[in-house]
Amino acid sequence: MIRAEAVVDLDAIAHNIAVLQGIAPDSELMVVVKADAYGHGAIPVARQARESGVNWLGVALPSEALELRAAGDTGRILAWLWAPGDPDIDACVAQGVDLSVSSTWALAEVVASAQAAGTAARIHLKIDTGLSRNGCTLADWPELVTAVLAARDAGQVEVEAFWTHLANADVADDAYVLMQIEEFSAATAVAQARGLEVPNLHVANSAGVIAYPAAHTSIVRTGISVYGLSAGVVAGGVQVVPAMTLHSRLAMVKTIPVGTGVSYGASWRAPRDARIGLVPIGYADGIPRAASARGKVLVAGHLAPILGRVAMDQFVVDLSDHPTGIVEGAEVTVFGPGSHGEWTADDWAGAIDTIGYEIVTRLGVRVPRRYRGASWA
């Protein structure tokens, strides 16, 4: 009997893609599959996205783009985060991966790779409109535009897009977001006035798609909503479905006498004789230690609170209020689509003061992923 597995419903992914496409009908979706598709498995999710007609995939790292190429993906992929000297830039350029450029050092590296490959590299110029991560500041933008124009005119780069990333799109009508959109327009106008025209613009993440129609440019970059989790914005009528269910099974069921401690530190002591169950997954599998004494799981369809500390490989739940008859092997749903008692990765996240993104992306390599839904899976 399997200790734990994450079942990913590719039909849910396809459904969520269709929902997002319906919200931004005039934009192309870039489905974000970085961090192993937020823990769901980059290669199957990428394949489902392509089957759903998605033209663009987005990843953070050049190595993530190359994994998709190695798996046979031949479509458009953008990789947007690397440090000077990244060993994968040559291969990305040679294999037709689009790369984000925020500064003249990155442009120089891409140009060197293009020359080595004897081709033009496709680049997306990122503008920092206020998130203050990567992206070219407005002060440095004219200098970068000058360098890009020279590289373009030399046939070393093709400039595919201008883009930026929003800081606060999960807050509707937020003045900071509106300021970012204005700064983006101003920067693109500066470049266009210099003769740098691009076929595409992209600004919105999932929350931006839901809350900011003004950010529905030719491409939108959607991650968390593709996986059916909350983008943090109240999304009336947005019916995405969580794609991942994390299953386990009880490895032990027993009664402990009043006063007995549970798990390291014995921080929880049984206030009465207690019926407890052992769930054989722990923080090495991605169950946050912060869920100690705060998280809950479904055991045989009923919520069971975590007792004491989550350990590396296991944690203990309280079954005292459960119906009798629960024995070893009973089904544990750590989180799922919400159809059984509304216990989703977002509920987990809320219980421990984090976001659903962190719950699914941290799922460890020891947890096998199984796919269902798509005919090819």
Ligand SMILES: Cc1ncc(COP(=O)(O)O)c(C=O)c1O
């Ligand atoms: C640059 C960029 N664009 C888009 C996304 C997708 O965001 P979300 O998952 O909120 O849709 C991310 C994710 O963090 C990102 O870093």
